[in-house]
Amino acid sequence: MKKVMLALIAIPIFLGTTYFISPPLDVEKYFGPTESISDSENTIAVPYALSNLFVADMHADTLLWKRNIAERSELGHADLHRLLDVNVGLQVFMSVVEAPDDVDADSIKQEGDQIRTVALLDKWPYQTLGSYKERALYHASKLFKAADSSNGRLKVILSKEDLTVGKQNWQTKEGPLLAILGMEGAHATEFKVENVQTLFDAGFRSMGLAHYSDTEFAGSSSGMVKHGLTDKGKALIKKMNAIGMIIDVAHLSNQGIEDALNLSVNPVYSSHTGVFATCSKARNLPDSIIKKIAQRQGLIGIGFFKGAICGSALEDTVRAIKHVRDLVGSEHVGLGSGWDIASLAITPTELPDLTRALLDQGFSDKEARNVMGRNVARFFLDNLPSKEHK
Numbered sequence: 001m002k003k004v005m006l007a008l009i010a011i012p013i014f015l016g017t018t019y020f021i022s023p024p025l026d027v028e029k030y031f032g033p034t035e036s037i038s039d040s041e042n043t044i045a046v047p048y049a050l051s052n053l054f055v056a057d058m059h060a061d062t063l064l065w066k067r068n069i070a071e072r073s074e075l076g077h078a079d080l081h082r083l084l085d086v087n088v089g090l091q092v093f094m095s096v097v098e099a100p101d102d103v104d105a106d107s108i109k110q111e112g113d114q115i116r117t118v119a120l121l122d123k124w125p126y127q128t129l130g131s132y133k134e135r136a137l138y139h140a141s142k143l144f145k146a147a148d149s150s151n152g153r154l155k156v157i158l159s160k161e162d163l164t165v166g167k168q169n170w171q172t173k174e175g176p177l178l179a180i181l182g183m184e185g186a187h188a189t190e191f192k193v194e195n196v197q198t199l200f201d202a203g204f205r206s207m208g209l210a211h212y213s214d215t216e217f218a219g220s221s222s223g224m225v226k227h228g229l230t231d232k233g234k235a236l237i238k239k240m241n242a243i244g245m246i247i248d249v250a251h252l253s254n255q256g257i258e259d260a261l262n263l264s265v266n267p268v269y270s271s272h273t274g275v276f277a278t279c280s281k282a283r284n285l286p287d288s289i290i291k292k293i294a295q296r297q298g299l300i301g302i303g304f305f306k307g308a309i310c311g312s313a314l315e316d317t318v319r320a321i322k323h324v325r326d327l328v329g330s331e332h333v334g335l336g337s338g339w340d341i342a343s344l345a346i347t348p349t350e351l352p353d354l355t356r357a358l359l360d361q362g363f364s365d366k367e368a369r370n371v372m373g374r375n376v377a378r379f380f381l382d383n384l385p386s387k388e389h390k
Contacts, residue, residue, distance in 0.1 A: 025121040028065035032076050033343055048087065048352045049359055050368060052172055055351060056090035056376035058301035058334060059182075059250075059272035061341035063139040064096050064115075066122045070146040070154055077347055078339040080146070080154050080177055086351045089170045090163075090178045090377055092206070092271060095139035096341070097132040098187045103212050104307075106282040108222045110213035133195060136188035140181055140202040147179070154179060156203060160384040167377060180380060182248060182271060185211030186236065193235050196245060205384060206246035206271070209233055209256065218260075219253035221283040228255035229263070237263045244385025250301070250336075254289055261292050267383055269299040272336035274308030275320045281307055287327055294328035299379045301336025304344040308336075317345050318357045321371055330367035334375045 060078050067073050072081040083091060101112030115135065119128045127134040147154040153175040157163050166178040181204045188207075189195040199207065209215075214223030217233035229237065237260060240247055247268040249257045260268055270293065274284035284307075285293075290300060302308065302320045309316040324333035338344060346354055351372070358368045 022123075024066055024123040026066050027118050027121050028067065028075050028340075032065060033340060046352045049356045050365060050372075053087050053355065053369065054090075054167070054170065054373040054377065055086065055088045056334065056373035057088060057339070058092045058269070058299075058336040058376055059303065060091055060093050060337065060339035061096055061184075062339060063093050063142055064118065065340065068146050068149065069093070069143070070150040076340040077337075077344065080150060080175075082348050083177055084153070084173055084175050086348050087172045088177060088348070088351075089167065089175075089373065090157075090180070090380070092180045092182045093139075093143055094182045094184045094271070095136045095188065095204070096184045097135040097139075098185065098211060100212055106222055107224050108212045108220070109224060110215075131190070132187040133190050133198070136183060136199060136204070137202050140204065143179060143181060144203065150176075152176060156181065157380070157384070158203060158205065159387045160381050161387050163377070163381050163384060167381075180205050180384075183207035184248075185209070185251060186215065186217050187211065189236070191216045191232070193232065193239050196236065196239050197243060200243050200245055204245070205380075206248050206269075207240065208248040208250055208252065208271070209236065209260070210252050212251065214253075218256040220251055220256075221253050222251070223253065226253040226255065226282075228253065229259040234259070234263055241265050246380075246383050249293070251283060254286065257285075257289055258292070261296055267297040267299075267379070268293060269301065269379060270336070271301045272303040272305075272308065272338050273301060274303060274310070275323045278320050278323050279308060279310035279316075281310070283307060290324060290327055290332075294332040297382070298332065299375055300324050300333050301376075302333060303336045303338045304346045305338045305342045306345075308338075309345060312343070312345050314346055314350065314353055314357055317354065318361055321358065322361055322363075325363070325367065325371070330363065330370040331375060333371055334379075335372065 062078050069079045073079050099114040102108050147156050155166050155176045156179050183204050185208045209218040210220040218229050219227035248271045249268050250270045276284040276286045
């Protein structure tokens with residue numbers, strides 16, 4: 001027993017010592033998405049089929065990694081320069097503060113903490129090792145520092161007025177890239193409703209209620225029980241509505257989405273998801289839910305990852321987008337890529353190919369512009385708080 005106790009004491013001492021004396025590992029080099037894009041200063045060879053196309057995407061996990069997104073990189077999918085190269089004018093950057101050991105099953109327990117390992121190996125601030133909230137605040141600070149170093153080419157959007165001005169100033173391939181901070185799941189509140197205000201003050205403008213597992217707020221689409229909103233979750237919805245935090249229903253259970261739609265006075269969106277009719281995974285949305293989100297002026301972001309589209313080809317993504325268009329209209333579907341967290345069917349350089357594929361599938365120019373960015377810009381313009389919002 002004494003040997004066991006000594007081992008338990010030694011492990012945190014060893015980890016603490018390792019944290020302070022070891023250099024950052026740069027975990028993305030070893031565990032990030034395998035696709036990499038040349039750091040050539042040349043723009044893409046294939047032009048868009050539509051001129052002056054404003055592209056917007058609702059889900060990038062780039063803040064998870066060590067690199068500065070204002071600098072061009074060969075790692076992963078996205079950074080300021082690679083996004084501007086392909087006319088991305090608006091990007092939601094998500095903060096991922098927790099991930100259990102199992103993230104692939106349809107029924108997942110909250111066991112393990114993969115993000116703590118990334119934080120330890122990449123030398124995040126020490127307080128992030130034990131705090132979801134501190135991880136989120138660290139990610140927010142990274143985005144603002146990147147914007148400060150970008151010579152005005154990256155702008156963090158906090159209000160509808162910011163978005164209006166930013167979009168007026170946007171020029172293809174010149175920017176600025178308009179960035180919105182989102183929270184994947186509500187773990188960063190540490191399950192205290194009052195902490196939403198802290199996250200809002202730090203710059204977050206959207207937040208999900210669940211991630212891979214069921215929580216004190218709500219059931220997850222991949223949780224063990226997949227329950228709806230708890231009383232604490234309902235209080236969270238009301239608080240988010242009151243301060244102007246947009247509700248993201250990605251990863252939320254179907255019952256949780258129904259509850260959120262019934263309770264929220266504002267539209268909701270699903271930042272990165274799939275369509276159950278074209279990919280029968282637990283996390284993907286059935287037609288009944290898609291219709292209800294659309295009826296409430298919400299938006300569906302189609303992910304480019306296998307769990308959303310059940311494939312690894314551009315055509316798989318187009319099939320999901322087309323299903324939503326056919327079901328509820330082109331005004332309610334957009335891009336929810338999942339840049340920088342997994343292998344994807346499409347990388348940023350292939351966004352022009354996606355546009356061409358939509359046109360080839362019978363989408364009108366207007367519909368293609370809606371999907372590629374107009375819907376996302378409109379949704380956030382309608383639902384971001386105004387500067388006068390109290």
